[in-house]
Amino acid sequence: MTTNEYLDQHRGRFESELVEFLSIPSISxxxxxxxxxxxCADWLADHLRGVGMPHVEVIPTEGHPxxxxxxxxxxxxxxxVLFYGHYDVQPxxxxxxxxxxxxxxxxxxxxxYARGATDDxxxxxxxxxxxxxxxxxxxxxxxNVKLLIEGEEEIGSPNLAPFVRQNADKLACDAVxxxxxxxxxxxxxxxxxxxxxxxxxxxxxxxxxxxxxxxxYGGAVQNPLxxxxxxxxxxxxxxxxxxxxxxxxxxxxxxxxxxxxxAALGHSDERLKADVNVSTLFxxxxxxxxxxxxxxxxxxxxxxxxxxxxxxxxxxxxARAMAKVSMRLVPHQRHDDIANKFISYVKSIAPxxxxxxxxxxxxxxxxxxxxxxxxxxxAVQALEETFGTKCRFTREGGSIPVVLLFxxxxxxxxxxxxxxxxxxxxxxxxxxxxxxxxxxxMKAVSRYYHLLAQTGV
Amino acid sequence: MTTNEYLDQHRGRFESELVEFLSIPSISxxxxxxxxxxxCADWLADHLRGVGMPHVEVIPTEGHPxxxxxxxxxxxxxxxVLFYGHYDVQPxxxxxxxxxxxxxxxxxxxxxYARGATDDxxxxxxxxxxxxxxxxxxxxxxxNVKLLIEGEEEIGSPNLAPFVRQNADKLACDAVxxxxxxxxxxxxxxxxxxxxxxxxxxxxxxxxxxxxxxxxYGGAVQNPLxxxxxxxxxxxxxxxxxxxxxxxxxxxxxxxxxxxxxAALGHSDERLKADVNVSTLFxxxxxxxxxxxxxxxxxxxxxxxxxxxxxxxxxxxxARAMAKVSMRLVPHQRHDDIANKFISYVKSIAPxxxxxxxxxxxxxxxxxxxxxxxxxxxAVQALEETFGTKCRFTREGGSIPVVLLFxxxxxxxxxxxxxxxxxxxxxxxxxxxxxxxxxxxMKAVSRYYHLLAQTGV
Numbered sequence: 001m002t003t004n005e006y007l008d009q010h011r012g013r014f015e016s017e018l019v020e021f022l023s024i025p026s027i028s029x030x031x032x033x034x035x036x037x038x039x040c041a042d043w044l045a046d047h048l049r050g051v052g053m054p055h056v057e058v059i060p061t062e063g064h065p066x067x068x069x070x071x072x073x074x075x076x077x078x079x080x081v082l083f084y085g086h087y088d089v090q091p092x093x094x095x096x097x098x099x100x101x102x103x104x105x106x107x108x109x110x111x112x113y114a115r116g117a118t119d120d121x122x123x124x125x126x127x128x129x130x131x132x133x134x135x136x137x138x139x140x141x142x143x144n145v146k147l148l149i150e151g152e153e154e155i156g157s158p159n160l161a162p163f164v165r166q167n168a169d170k171l172a173c174d175a176v177x178x179x180x181x182x183x184x185x186x187x188x189x190x191x192x193x194x195x196x197x198x199x200x201x202x203x204x205x206x207x208x209x210x211x212x213x214x215x216x217y218g219g220a221v222q223n224p225l226x227x228x229x230x231x232x233x234x235x236x237x238x239x240x241x242x243x244x245x246x247x248x249x250x251x252x253x254x255x256x257x258x259x260x261x262x263a264a265l266g267h268s269d270e271r272l273k274a275d276v277n278v279s280t281l282f283x284x285x286x287x288x289x290x291x292x293x294x295x296x297x298x299x300x301x302x303x304x305x306x307x308x309x310x311x312x313x314x315x316x317x318x319a320r321a322m323a324k325v326s327m328r329l330v331p332h333q334r335h336d337d338i339a340n341k342f343i344s345y346v347k348s349i350a351p352x353x354x355x356x357x358x359x360x361x362x363x364x365x366x367x368x369x370x371x372x373x374x375x376x377x378x379a380v381q382a383l384e385e386t387f388g389t390k391c392r393f394t395r396e397g398g399s400i401p402v403v404l405l406f407x408x409x410x411x412x413x414x415x416x417x418x419x420x421x422x423x424x425x426x427x428x429x430x431x432x433x434x435x436x437x438x439x440x441x442m443k444a445v446s447r448y449y450h451l452l453a454q455t456g457v
Numbered sequence: 458m459t460t461n462e463y464l465d466q467h468r469g470r471f472e473s474e475l476v477e478f479l480s481i482p483s484i485s486x487x488x489x490x491x492x493x494x495x496x497c498a499d500w501l502a503d504h505l506r507g508v509g510m511p512h513v514e515v516i517p518t519e520g521h522p523x524x525x526x527x528x529x530x531x532x533x534x535x536x537x538v539l540f541y542g543h544y545d546v547q548p549x550x551x552x553x554x555x556x557x558x559x560x561x562x563x564x565x566x567x568x569x570y571a572r573g574a575t576d577d578x579x580x581x582x583x584x585x586x587x588x589x590x591x592x593x594x595x596x597x598x599x600x601n602v603k604l605l606i607e608g609e610e611e612i613g614s615p616n617l618a619p620f621v622r623q624n625a626d627k628l629a630c631d632a633v634x635x636x637x638x639x640x641x642x643x644x645x646x647x648x649x650x651x652x653x654x655x656x657x658x659x660x661x662x663x664x665x666x667x668x669x670x671x672x673x674y675g676g677a678v679q680n681p682l683x684x685x686x687x688x689x690x691x692x693x694x695x696x697x698x699x700x701x702x703x704x705x706x707x708x709x710x711x712x713x714x715x716x717x718x719x720a721a722l723g724h725s726d727e728r729l730k731a732d733v734n735v736s737t738l739f740x741x742x743x744x745x746x747x748x749x750x751x752x753x754x755x756x757x758x759x760x761x762x763x764x765x766x767x768x769x770x771x772x773x774x775x776a777r778a779m780a781k782v783s784m785r786l787v788p789h790q791r792h793d794d795i796a797n798k799f800i801s802y803v804k805s806i807a808p809x810x811x812x813x814x815x816x817x818x819x820x821x822x823x824x825x826x827x828x829x830x831x832x833x834x835x836a837v838q839a840l841e842e843t844f845g846t847k848c849r850f851t852r853e854g855g856s857i858p859v860v861l862l863f864x865x866x867x868x869x870x871x872x873x874x875x876x877x878x879x880x881x882x883x884x885x886x887x888x889x890x891x892x893x894x895x896x897x898x899m900k901a902v903s904r905y906y907h908l909l910a911q912t913g914v
Contacts, residue, residue: 029769091771097667155769182673196672200770208733210554211885215653215855216639218785219697219755220729220746222739225780226689226758233690236683238808240676272677276665282679282810289677298676301683302773303764308781312486312612313657313818314548315783315855316759316884323682324765326772328675351695353739361770398672398772427773428668 006133007442014129014442015112015435017047019105021087021121022114028064028088028155037151040087041065044124044149051132053147061159064088064151068170071131072144079457080144081449082173082410084402085124085180086153089116090427097429111424111432118424122433123179123441124149126419130445142453146173150402153180156200156362157401164402164409174457175375176406177448181418183437184265184394189383189444191376192416194294194395195403197329197366199338200302203228203346205321206355211307212317221317222353225306228321231356234349235299235325239285240292242299242327244345250332254295262290265392275423294395298328324361328397335363364401373413374457382448383417386440413457417444463590464899471586471899472564472892474504478544478578479562479571485521485545485612494608497544498522501606508589510604518616521545521608525627528588529601536914537601538906539630539867541859542581542637543610546573547884554886568881570889575877579890580636580898581606583876587902599910603630607859610637613657613819614858621859621866631914632832633863634905638875640894641722641851646840646901648833649873651751651852652860654786654823656795657759660685660803662778663812668764669774678774679810682763685778688813691806692756692782696742697749699756699784701802707789711744711752719747722849732880751852755785781818785854792820821858830870831914839905840874843897870914874901 001009026040027033041058044067048056053069067087072080092102092115100106105114112122127147134141148171150160164171184190207224208217236242254262267290269281283292292298306321308314327338339360350356370376371393383391396416403414419441425431458466483497484490498515501524505513510526524544529537549559549572557563562571569579584604591598605628607617621628641647664681665674693699711719724747726738740749749755763778765771784795796817807813827833828850840848853873860871876898882888 029767029771031768091765091767093765093767093771094668097776154771198672198772200772208735210733210882210887211551212733213855213879213884214755214757214759214783215655215785215853216879216883217733217750218757218854219749219753220738220740221733221735222737223757225761226693226756229686229689229758229761232683232686276667276669276674276678278665278678278810279812280679280810281677282808283677292676293674296676298671299683300671300675300680300774301686301764302671302771303766303775304682304686304778305762305766307758307760308548308550309760309762309779310486310548310550311488313781313783314486314550314611314759314884315655315657317757318760319885321761322766323686324770326671326770328672351739353735353737355736396672397675398670422670422673425667426673427670427771428776430667 001137003133003137003446004443006137007439011439015107018112018122018125021125022105022112022116023103025103026088026151027091028152029091034064037064037088041067041151044087048128051128052135061163063159066151066163067149068147070146071141074141074144078143079174079452080146081175081177081452082146082148082171083127083177084148085127086120086150087124088151088154089121090154094429099430110435112435113430113432115431117431117433118420119426120180122438123419126438126441127179127445130442133442134446134449142449146171160402161405164405168409171410173410173412175412176410176414178400178403178414178416179418180400181396181416182420182422183418184392186421187387187389188392189387189389190392190394191379192396192418193369193371193393195367195400196397197333197335198326198364198399199329199335199342200326200361200363201339201342202359202361203231203323203325204357206319208319211319214315214317217317222351223317224321224354225318227351227354228306228323230351231346231349232301232323240283241285242297244342246341247338251297251330252332254291258295259291262295265290265394293397295330297330297333299325301325329366331366331368333366335365339363364399365404367403369414369416374455375413375415375452378451378455379415379417379448382444382451386444386447458594460590460594460903461900463594464896468896475569475579475582476562478582479569479573480560482560483545483608484548485609486548491521494521494545498524498608501544505585505604508585509592518620520616523608523620524606525604527603528598531598531601535600536631536909537603538632538634538909539603539605539628540584540634541605542584543577543607544581545608545611546578547611551886556887567892568889569892570887572888574888574890575881576883576888577637579895580876583895583898584636584902587899590899591903591906599906603628617859618862621862625866628867630867630869632869633867633871635857635860635871635873636875637857638853638873639877639879640875641849643878644844644846645849646844646846647849647851648836649853649875650826650828650850652824652857653854654790654792654821655783655856656786656792656799656820657783657818658796658799659816659818660688660780660782661814663776665776668776671772671774674774679808680774681778681811682775684808684811685763685780687808688803688806689758689780697740698742699754701799703798704795708754708787709789711748715752716748719752722747722851750854752787754787754790756782758782786823788823788825790823792822796820821856822861824860826871826873831912832870832872832909835908835912836872836874836905839901839908843901843904
């Protein structure tokens, strides 16, 4: 039996095990869920031991634990791959928009629906299953493998950086492999070579010292909700251009080659409009959608809250208002610089009569990956052989801050080999993962390890 | 024993009974509280029977019940007064800002703290206690009294108008007496002669069909939170002037006399700033604070909500956003006309890529009361004798829609004799009522009835 035959034979069990993994509500942002996050780490560690990883640790941090495993008996000269993924998941709000409960996974139309299905538990799990198959069929792994699976990716990995810096020897490797990105389209294998950075801010506006009756005070006291709306309205102009002073200073203009490459990906505005059901797209003037989505920086309000939001009418002039605002950054913007510029700008546009506080919640610098490493060439070949079609290089709009960290500490090439799809609702209700990519991903990964063993890095 | 001596003697019991009344959570906006609202109506009816009202009814409506009572044995030629108040209360959010639970009334520094203390249970209750004292000491009321106490004032009195129209005979009277307003300042008796109207709107903005990952979609898809903030920012200009087209068309300019009268009230911007703890006041350019507060129309966002508002960071491009916006209206603006203008204007400024829906939640026209009725003269005299100081006429920023209704249906003068204070947190946490006004109010009311009996109306 070949490894691929083993993978085919055990599809049903792999899906059942994934469902078990997905049913643990490992929401890292939610302090009350930390017992579940810990339980998820333990489940994962047990599972890794079960598939034949000889060394598995659940490493405590000041936050949620890191799961680490390694098998380094591939023999002399064999390269070492460090796999990175995360077992924590996004919050589930708005919960009422889920078709099924987010932690009661359901399989429909060959997709598994659950929070974390595509981001990132499903992707993590296919790597573990590829290892299981290689060990079961071939008795060994073609390369040394280290697995680093954290529980704090969705809150900005606060404890991963110190861990990686303090354990550079333990994590020493020849290439990093990350599966936390999306394929450009179904059936279209792709490798992300650029990730946007992130500056995530929270604005709090304090007006009067208490909620006031809008009839008795309205007209004389500045309303913090009106004030915050005014601030937000000045963050971008009507052409979608960010107005934070100096925001574009370090942004490199797109080269003609990049614009041509992006255009060649065959992105369709019509398909995007139909996917999200809007009549018109909107973004920075002068750029195509595909450029705006990955190659240009953006700004979005992620949430706002203030005053009375229940059913009916309450005539209140609220005491305070809050907004969360994040900016996606591109090379060579730096998140701390952008955060500082944002704070200065927001303070400069604050209307009279309110106190405005701006916090830098977390940030990540943008990343450009070397497309010409040997590890990258092997990855392209593995994907093309497995999928039977040409692999594309893409830019991803999201951030994976650890990629920059690995580059700085481990000094090895990183390959972003993702098996998700962009419309799998990664951060929204009814998140799901296409099981055909779950299964083909295992084959691509096992092929990648074999190719790496042959070609070296 | 005089009636006033009786009132002095029973202060402690009156306060205990008020605490009992206040401990019933009669929140009319909250569908889940309707059993409590009904319980409050029953409690009130029982209490009215107890003080000697011979005819008491709890009248069901399609919403919350109306409590009605009357005692019409004052003798031939005696005038009839219809008292109006409400036993329903505002919601309690934000609940965490209350010092004590809103329905566990606490007396501190001669003030009673509870939701509904000043708006309007405390004021309603002092009228009942005045009646109790008159009946206990004098064995009769000087005038015929009808009490109409509704349970839906805080939701716009949807069922009161049909009731009043269908029961004009039952409610026939010579004057209406309302206690749901504030005194201009402690120790300063005042009668409100102008009430602002209200147009209360809700804006819902729909962007994409689901919450999206802001990294994967941000930049190409219009964000409904940014869009709603832009809409809100265009509702007023930087000088506090409402930008809704035609908003000021029917507003009468303030006369020099009115401006002089308002200025003479001795409003202090410094005191207002200290009261609400803001460094600067803000309102429509060209008007003083006291003019903005009662004599000019205003616009306030009462609440907004969208996206992720929990702790930490979630990189979501939300599907939708909501804001509640209300406008206070002055003579001769009409709420339905303003609502229509608001809807047209908001639709006209909606950014591309989102669907904007605007709902008219409820409205009330502004009111100007005749200051020269006999009922008004008696009220002024009763207040001046009881408080020992001159009574002022004031404009109130809030709305009491039923005042207009009584005028239209009953064709009699209305007196707005309020005993609240503006800083008693009517719609916010730690609502309270000054017990000295609770007690002196009873004396003023009993004196008013005697004066009305002497002078007629």
